[in-house]
Amino acid sequence: MSSVDVRQLAVRMGGTPVIEGLDLSVHEGEFLVLLGPSGCGKSTLLHSIAGLIDVDAGSVHIGGRDVTQEDPKDRAIGMVFQSYALYPTMSVERNMSFGLRVAGTPKAEVARRVARAAKMLQLEPLLARKPAQLSGGQRQRVAIGRALVREAEVFLFDEPLSNLDAKLRAELRRELKALHQELGATMIYVTHDQVEAMTLATRVAVMRGGRIQQVGPPAEVYAKPANTFVAGFLGAPTMNFVEGLLVARAGLPAAPAVLGVRPEHVRVHAHGSDFPSAQVALVEPLGATDIVWLDMQGQRLAASMPANGAWVPGTIVGVEMDLSRACVFDSKSGERIEADAAAFRHCTATA
Amino acid sequence: MSAVFGHANEPPTAARTRPAGRRLPRPARIGLYAFLLTAAAFFLLPLYVMVVTSVKPMEEIRAGNLFAWPVHVTLAPWVQAWLSACTGLQCEGIRGGFWNSVAIVVPSTVASIALGALNGYALSFWRPRHGEALFLCLLAGAFIPYQVMIFPLVRALSMLGLFGTLPGIVLIHTLFGMPVMTLLFRNYYAAVPRELFMAARIDGGGFWRIFVQLMLPMSLPIVVVALIMQVTNIWNDFVLGLVFAGRENLPMTVQLNNIINTTTGERLYDVNMAATLLTSLVPLAVYFVSGRWFVRGIAAGAVKG
Numbered sequence: 001m002s003s004v005d006v007r008q009l010a011v012r013m014g015g016t017p018v019i020e021g022l023d024l025s026v027h028e029g030e031f032l033v034l035l036g037p038s039g040c041g042k043s044t045l046l047h048s049i050a051g052l053i054d055v056d057a058g059s060v061h062i063g064g065r066d067v068t069q070e071d072p073k074d075r076a077i078g079m080v081f082q083s084y085a086l087y088p089t090m091s092v093e094r095n096m097s098f099g100l101r102v103a104g105t106p107k108a109e110v111a112r113r114v115a116r117a118a119k120m121l122q123l124e125p126l127l128a129r130k131p132a133q134l135s136g137g138q139r140q141r142v143a144i145g146r147a148l149v150r151e152a153e154v155f156l157f158d159e160p161l162s163n164l165d166a167k168l169r170a171e172l173r174r175e176l177k178a179l180h181q182e183l184g185a186t187m188i189y190v191t192h193d194q195v196e197a198m199t200l201a202t203r204v205a206v207m208r209g210g211r212i213q214q215v216g217p218p219a220e221v222y223a224k225p226a227n228t229f230v231a232g233f234l235g236a237p238t239m240n241f242v243e244g245l246l247v248a249r250a251g252l253p254a255a256p257a258v259l260g261v262r263p264e265h266v267r268v269h270a271h272g273s274d275f276p277s278a279q280v281a282l283v284e285p286l287g288a289t290d291i292v293w294l295d296m297q298g299q300r301l302a303a304s305m306p307a308n309g310a311w312v313p314g315t316i317v318g319v320e321m322d323l324s325r326a327c328v329f330d331s332k333s334g335e336r337i338e339a340d341a342a343a344f345r346h347c348t349a350t351a
Numbered sequence: 352m353s354a355v356f357g358h359a360n361e362p363p364t365a366a367r368t369r370p371a372g373r374r375l376p377r378p379a380r381i382g383l384y385a386f387l388l389t390a391a392a393f394f395l396l397p398l399y400v401m402v403v404t405s406v407k408p409m410e411e412i413r414a415g416n417l418f419a420w421p422v423h424v425t426l427a428p429w430v431q432a433w434l435s436a437c438t439g440l441q442c443e444g445i446r447g448g449f450w451n452s453v454a455i456v457v458p459s460t461v462a463s464i465a466l467g468a469l470n471g472y473a474l475s476f477w478r479p480r481h482g483e484a485l486f487l488c489l490l491a492g493a494f495i496p497y498q499v500m501i502f503p504l505v506r507a508l509s510m511l512g513l514f515g516t517l518p519g520i521v522l523i524h525t526l527f528g529m530p531v532m533t534l535l536f537r538n539y540y541a542a543v544p545r546e547l548f549m550a551a552r553i554d555g556g557g558f559w560r561i562f563v564q565l566m567l568p569m570s571l572p573i574v575v576v577a578l579i580m581q582v583t584n585i586w587n588d589f590v591l592g593l594v595f596a597g598r599e600n601l602p603m604t605v606q607l608n609n610i611i612n613t614t615t616g617e618r619l620y621d622v623n624m625a626a627t628l629l630t631s632l633v634p635l636a637v638y639f640v641s642g643r644w645f646v647r648g649i650a651a652g653a654v655k656g
Contacts, residue, residue: 052549073555085546089568098564099554146550158546 002063002153003028009058018044019210031180034190035197036207042190078147082159084139086131093127096146117148137168157189194234206230228334231260237302244346256331259344265322266303275318280311405624412620428621438609445626448606459524460581467532472562475540476548493530515597523595524585539573575644583634603630
């Protein structure tokens, strides 16, 4: 168990900066998820922590020790890759023990650690197999086992579940969470999947364009996103954005603003209620819930409603938004404004 | 229902049930086979003449029937070619050249493949500064006809004291094998996921350990391809062997040329043919033994963890 500190990190690739002046602290025993679209620099950041790429400026500290110039093997890390990266010519057992054998660990100790990891990951019957004889889920388990036997202080995951099908992904996600609870080790996990981020993380760091947009517990990032990018990246379907105006308040003039409302905070009522009216455009049934897509005077809105099959495309309905849980964003910068959503006026409503 | 019945009574169904062996091949197929057989005969004919001539006594050859089947089959020309044919002033057959060629081919092949693999590995995974530029220079070297480089190389080798020695000719073959070997292995390793290399780095593997314990065992298919290319090329080489090997190490190809060009009285066509066949046995054997591997190696892009 170790903390990880990244200070003023800069990484250039082929002359173009990928990361500039990035700071990040990961606490001991934390499960930090780096979330962002592809090309946002999250993998680059992870590779910098692992020591797999040269950094141009800044430093990386693991367990309080400056490891910026150290070899990957000396950083007390274990890493799991998206493509599993198993050694194809070695058996599962030799895949897992490779690092220990390189380090010259005594045979009995190697056997003990491999046996322990194999037991934790239910790999015992597979130890003699080659990677080609394993299924995707088994391969990724072996890759996790390989990181486990290193008894690393920090585990790094680079989109480990992206190559698996949906069912396996959910299964392994649960196993990873259980593993973190059992080991209590520091884990840094890169993904572009917001469900993985929400379910696994103790804290999420949302990245864009080589910058961290917001760091915080998933619930906080979900409820109070720092800007429209973070708000749009977390949650499916994405947050509804309504263009409008923030009326003058305590010493501030009226300003254009964007109201952000999660689909689950939008309620659809039968026509004739007091709420603003909208037309049902489309319904996506998800089983337990229906995603009702609404057209509110040209503004597209999604509402997540308990499935009851009552909403038919084309009908006029009333729309209620839970303003106490909505966010207000500055319409120019996209940053969140600490303002009462009740002070927000919908464009068409004021017109 | 009626459709099913109708179908069962249709003539095509009856035709389909006829035994396959009695069906006549379609004209296109006949044409195809005719072409293939002609092509095969065209390429096999010289080989036939060589084999037949090499087992005929000279009297039959003198009769001038090139394609005639031998009346008295004799292996004497083969024995003579191997043991006592004259290569210039010595008359010890081609066996000396055979062993000289083996002595040249084995170290040259091993060295060029080992260095090519190492180059390809370093270029693909460690990406040294200016590595790509270096690689381009190396490739450019492959496009310059090597005859141009012979004289400078003779000067260079004689300065090193390696001209006309076995290490000298091995060095020459290793150098000339480098561009293609490097290209072959670089492209092979380029298809290996980089994450594999990263995983090995995290596991503590250094430059040599990753190469020897991880990459080389994965390279078997491409090593076989390289092996076939190098054994064939170096075995068949004539000019480099003639120039650089020195009198003591002349390869089999040069000796063969000497046998054929040495005439004391009658031209011994049977011995010449036998010597030629003996010389070509090694590449032939390599192809027969490893043909399966060769195809597998060519298709090795599909080989992944």
